[in-house]
Amino acid sequence: MSTHIADVAWILKPGEDFAAGRYSRGHTVSFDGGVTLAGTASEHVVGKWAVPEAVDPEEMLVAALSSCHMLTFLHVARLAGFAVAAYRDHAEGVLEETAPGRHALARVTLRPEIEWSGVAPDAERLAGLHEAAHEGCFIANSVKTDVVVAEPVSSRRSSASPLASPSP
Structure with a gap:
C-alpha cells in the first residue's frame, strides 16, 4: 500500500562513557518531509541522561494515535455531513508494568x-463518529x-476565533 520512513541517528559525544x-x-528523528525532531529517552526511564526539551518515543506514540484519530475523525464527520471548524486534543498515555520487568503504554x-x-x-452520534474514527485509524x-x-x-458550535490554547 505505502511505505513510511523515519531516520533516527545518535552519536556518542566526547567525554561520555x-x-x-x-x-x-x-x-534526531528525521522524516521524509524534511522535518527533524530532537528525540530522547523518557526522563522517567533514564533520568539526567534524557534531554528534557526533546520528544521521547512514548510521547511520539501518543501523538501518532491522537493525530491519526483526529484525521480519521475529520474524514468520518465530513462524510456524515457535519462540518468541523476546529479540533484540539490533549492526549495522555500511561506507561504501566504489563509483566515483571516489562512495560508498555497500556492506555492512551x-x-x-x-x-x-x-x-x-x-x-x-458523536460517540459513533469517534468509534468509526477509532476503527479506521491505521x-x-x-x-x-x-x-x-x-x-x-466538548462539542461546541464554531465562533470566529480558534480554540484557546490548552492550560498547562
Whole structure:
C-alpha cells in the first residue's frame, strides 16, 4: 500500500562513557518531509541522561494515535455531513508494568475538543463518529494499547476565533 520512513541517528559525544551508561540519550528523528525532531529517552526511564526539551518515543506514540484519530475523525464527520471548524486534543498515555520487568503504554486517553460549523451531532452520534474514527485509524489498528476517548467530549458550535490554547 505505502511505505513510511523515519531516520533516527545518535552519536556518542566526547567525554561520555558508553560502557558505564553515562551518555546522552539525545538523538534526531528525521522524516521524509524534511522535518527533524530532537528525540530522547523518557526522563522517567533514564533520568539526567534524557534531554528534557526533546520528544521521547512514548510521547511520539501518543501523538501518532491522537493525530491519526483526529484525521480519521475529520474524514468520518465530513462524510456524515457535519462540518468541523476546529479540533484540539490533549492526549495522555500511561506507561504501566504489563509483566515483571516489562512495560508498555497500556492506555492512551484522547480528550478532543471540537468546534462545529452548523449543526453539531448529538452525544450518541458523536460517540459513533469517534468509534468509526477509532476503527479506521491505521495507528490504533497497529498497536495493542487501549485507546479511549474521554467523556465528556466538548462539542461546541464554531465562533470566529480558534480554540484557546490548552492550560498547562
